[in-house]
Amino acid sequence: MGNKTLIITGANGNVGSYLASRFLQRGRKLILIVHKNKQRIEDLEATNPQTVRVLAADLSKLERVKQKFDQIIEQTGWQPTELIHTSTARSHDFQALVNTDEHLWQRILMVNIMGTYNILKTVLPYFKQKKYGRIVLFGSNVSRIGLPRGTAYSASKAAISNLCRSVAVEEATDKIIINTISPGPIKIDESHFSESYRKFREEYYKEKLKEIPLKRCATFEDIFGLCRFLISEENSYITGEEFFVTGGKL
Ligand SMILES: NC(=O)c1ccc[n+]([C@@H]2O[C@H](COP(=O)([O-])OP(=O)(O)OC[C@H]3O[C@@H](n4cnc5c(N)ncnc54)[C@H](OP(=O)(O)O)[C@@H]3O)[C@@H](O)[C@H]2O)c1
Numbered sequence: 001m002g003n004k005t006l007i008i009t010g011a012n013g014n015v016g017s018y019l020a021s022r023f024l025q026r027g028r029k030l031i032l033i034v035h036k037n038k039q040r041i042e043d044l045e046a047t048n049p050q051t052v053r054v055l056a057a058d059l060s061k062l063e064r065v066k067q068k069f070d071q072i073i074e075q076t077g078w079q080p081t082e083l084i085h086t087s088t089a090r091s092h093d094f095q096a097l098v099n100t101d102e103h104l105w106q107r108i109l110m111v112n113i114m115g116t117y118n119i120l121k122t123v124l125p126y127f128k129q130k131k132y133g134r135i136v137l138f139g140s141n142v143s144r145i146g147l148p149r150g151t152a153y154s155a156s157k158a159a160i161s162n163l164c165r166s167v168a169v170e171e172a173t174d175k176i177i178i179n180t181i182s183p184g185p186i187k188i189d190e191s192h193f194s195e196s197y198r199k200f201r202e203e204y205y206k207e208k209l210k211e212i213p214l215k216r217c218a219t220f221e222d223i224f225g226l227c228r229f230l231i232s233e234e235n236s237y238i239t240g241e242e243f244f245v246t247g248g249k250l
Contacts, residue, residue, distance in 0.1 A: 003079055005078040005082070006028045007123060010138075011033055013087065015188075032044075033056075038056065053076065061118070085138060092194075092197060094150070105152045123135075133176035134231035135231075136180070143242070165240045177238070182243065185209075186219070213247060216247060230243075
């Protein structure tokens with residue numbers, strides 16, 4: 001199918017921004033969904049006005065996302081064919097569930113679970129109309145191992161991979177293929193995190209690296225390689241699966 005348009009959520013994030021530049025090199029039109037920040041993709045937007053559109057929205061609000069998305073499609077005439085959904089909220093309070101603030105807990109579920117529902121509600125009608133679609137959701141290895149002091153995040157990631165299985169069956173007749181990539185630790189730029197969050201990650205990953213058979217974190221290119229296959233036409237039979245990118249760690 002020619003004239004492919006890939007939608008990437010969390011497009012200003014570590015993974016989202018990397019995937020945006022890699023898929024642009026491969027000739028995709030891109031709709032990049034960002035939230036509050038877009039500094040990582042500003043250059044990309046400025047230098048590719050014919051092939052890149054940036055949509056700023058809070059994914060937990062369905063109507064706003066849908067309205068802005070439909071508007072871009074109407075203006076450009078682009079045909080959405082693929083979605084990579086990386087956006088996420090994280091558990092920044094590092095508290096055990098018993099001490100977690102209920103509003104923070106709800107907010108993480110709202111962004112991660114309702115945000116997934118909202119982006120699927122927005123793009124699936126386009127995919128269904130054309131009877132073609134490739135979707136990659138982002139979970140995490142914590143969906144199977146849990147995350148002490150990050151229960152809302154880990155529960156939401158498990159929900160995403162479960163939702164993926166159900167949607168795969170629901171949409172199979174329309175030839176829409178959906179999978180979840182669940183990475184372990186990815187090597188990212190941590191400079192923008194708060195000192196307490198950096199410390200939390202340092203402690204967490206020091207221990208985690210000992211348990212990874214390949215003794216390193218995943219790279220963005222590791223993630224890109226799997227994404228590229230999963231959203232390609234070559235992948236016409238693998239759907240509803242959760243792929244753990246963890247260097248051999250269970
Ligand atoms: N990095 C890792 O080590 C790792 C490990 C396992 C799994 N993962 C998963 O891989 C995916 C990508 O990770 P990452 O490191 O690239 O994440 P990231 O850098 O934190 O990016 C997440 C993005 O989500 C956006 N976002 C947050 N709240 C939003 C909302 N309400 N509406 C719309 N967008 C919102 C953020 O935008 P703003 O900054 O503007 O709010 C941010 O750009 C995530 O799903 C993550 O759970 C990552």
